Amino acid sequence: MAAAGTPADSRKLSNKVVAIAAGEAHTLALTGDGNVYAWGRGMFGRLGTGLQNDELFPVRIDFDSARRSWGGRRLKFVEIAAGAYHSLGLAEQFLELGHPDSFRDESESNIRTSLKVSSVKAGGMMSLAIDNLGALWMWGNCCPQQSSSSEGGFSLISSSIPIPVWNFHGHTVVKVACGNEHVVALVSAGETYKGGDLVCYTWGNNNHGQLGLGDTESRFHPEAVEKFSPSSHWAVHEVACGAFHTALLALDSRASNTLTSVCWTFGLGENGQLGLGTTRSSMLPEPVKGLPWDVFLISVDCGLFHTSVVSSAGDVWSWGMEKGLGLCPDASFTGTDAGDAISPLFISCGGPSRPNFPAPVQVSCGAAHTVLVGDDGYKLWSWGRGRSGVLGNGKTVDCFAPSTVLWPPPTDDFKEMGLDNVDRVKKSKGKDPTRITETEKRLMEAMEEMKILGSKLSVMEKYTSILHGSIFGKPFEERDIPISLQNSGSFDIAKEWENMLESSDRAKLVRLEMFYRNMLVGVKDKILKKRIQEIVRECLDSPPRGGNNYDFSD
Known part of the structure; x- marks a missing residue:
């Protein structure tokens, strides 16, 4: 049923976004009717349009060529994922995989069980999939399952086909996330997932403590994070990875009367992406400082060096690089607002009068931008670095506050x-x-x-x-923008300037005075230089008195 005051045709399923995914500089959206849209940077073909052109607002991906291989049937997609420079889409017509046991012994290759991909995830240049039996597969630049050098050092391996992760045999992998070189998986404590019994495992590169195991030693095999083990009272329900940090949402099982969740982070913290009120890194999970304890956080995601969360009430917080906007250093703030956010900053939807995002669904972070789905999937907002059209608002400029994505x-x-x-x-x-x-x-x-x-x-x-x-x-x-200009379209600059001066505090007035003085000094300096140049030019152009010719050569 359409919301009150909303035309019924504008609430159709084809306009409803059920999932989003953000890559390095591109964004994907999945609609309720199974279509996939993409926008942002087109380099390397990550948008799936058949070209490498940038798209400034969402365009629907055409899967006609794939449709022909499926006997002309329309492909309906159920999940999407975005790595740094690539994209994944999971269709209802699941591709079959060989049973993991057939990889161990080729003599048993004739014994194959029909496995289907049920979930996909991507990060960096790595891709992951969970099959319908709860087994994990990975391809691309993968974490090795054994030491790849005689010295025992860590380095990724490359695989062009999905390879199984053996370590969770007898358990069910429920959710997974990956950064540049590390993986985090939420796995059932028993053979099957019964809800609330997930164990957090991490492995891969650990040079910044992004595995949360208390040290900086890399792991070739998954190890359980003690804070979220079966003996802990913290029940993890969401996980996300940045380039070198990890974020988790967990419920306190002891708080039976309230449904509250806490965001935990660990790993690299030099840009404040851990939200701990400092720029130090952390090798163990720590709760983010400054978030309310009486909210239910429904979604978390990590960008390259920033993190964002959204609550069920539509409250959004971000922290990390460039005030939590995720901007890279070459697109930074200036003046008194410069610097990274080492603690969560509240992101307002539309100013003090409308601070919350209505009916939130999901938040997703790219390398330097953030996208949020709200209004039950019928509206999108974005902010951060805007080059290549990654914000989907038809522009290529940075946005320091949420802007509306051109949707539908x-x-x-x-x-x-x-x-x-x-x-x-x-x-x-x-x-x-x-x-x-x-x-x-x-x-x-x-x-x-x-x-x-x-x-x-x-x-x-x-x-x-x-x-x-x-x-x-x-x-x-x-x-x-002054109120008079918003309301009437006319602008009395003298009056607005006076109003601005009247409403400014002492610090702002001092800054304006300094700006005016510096500008005035600069203008006077330029006038003086111009006058000196004119005098010199006049002297050079005038013939010497007495008709004497001077020779300055040796």
Whole structure:
């Protein structure tokens, strides 16, 4: 049923996002009708469009070539995953895998059990899958299951086909996550998963303590994290990995009267990505400082050097690099707002009047951006580094506050109005399809015009943000636009300047005074230099008095 005041056709299943995944500079979205959308950087073909072009807003991936290999049946996808530079999609028509035992003894290769992939995950240049029996598989740049050198050092191995992880035989792998070189798995304590009995195992590179085992020694085989072992009262229900850090959501089984969860982190902390109020790294799980203890956290994800969580009430917090926005060093803040967030920062949906995100579903972090699904899947927000269109808002500039992703994509609505309806129109009304084609042509021209205007707007916003940051010491945000300009479109600069001065505190006024003085000194200095240049030029251009010619050569 559509929400009150919302048109029924806008709440259709094809517009509902049920899952998102963020890579290094691209984003994926899975809709309720089984379609996959992608946007952001297209290099290496990670968007699945058949090209390497960037996409500034969501585009639906066309699986026609794959459909032909499935006898013309439409592929319906049930899960997505994004690594740094690659993407995964899991269709209902599951691909079969050989039984793990057949890998151990080729003589038994004729004894094969039909296994199907039930879940996929990706991180860095690694891909993971869980089959319907609860076994774990991995491919790409994988963590080795034994030492790969005579000295016993750690290095990844490359595999172009899925290889099984043997260590969890007799147990069920329920969830998994991976960073650049480490893996975290939530595995049933018994043979089958009964809910609430998960054990956290980690393995791989441990140079920053990202395995949470109390040291920095790498592991070739999974080891249980003691804090989340069967003897602990903490029940893990979500896991995420950054490049070199790990985050977990866990329930306290002792708190029977309230449904609350705690975010635990460990690993590299030099950018504040652990949320511990410091930049130190941690080799053991520690609870994030500054998050309320009376909220239920439903989703957590890690970017390259930042972490984000969202509660069931729609509260969002981020911490880590560049104020928790995940921005890389070459796209940093300036002035008094510079620096990383070493403790959680509350991310507001739309200012003080609307701080919470309605009906949250999931949060996902890319290398330097964050995407959140809310409104029960019918609305997306994004923030962070915006180059290559990774934020999906039609722009390529950084956003320091949540911006709305262009969802549902306008191209889908245009197609419904265009050639997709030609046959239906011809059969039902007998109309000339050229009229529909002409309509689509005008719509596509309008779309191109929108792209041009969006590009111009991006340049203007970037220029405005630079000026605003220079004067006020912080990035320009929408709420900085004067009320008079928002309401009427007219702008009395003298009046607004006076209002701004009246409302500023002493620190802001001192900063403005310093900016004005520096600017004035710079202008006076330039005027003086220009005048000196003019005097020198006049002297050089004037003939010497008395008609004497001077020779300055040796």
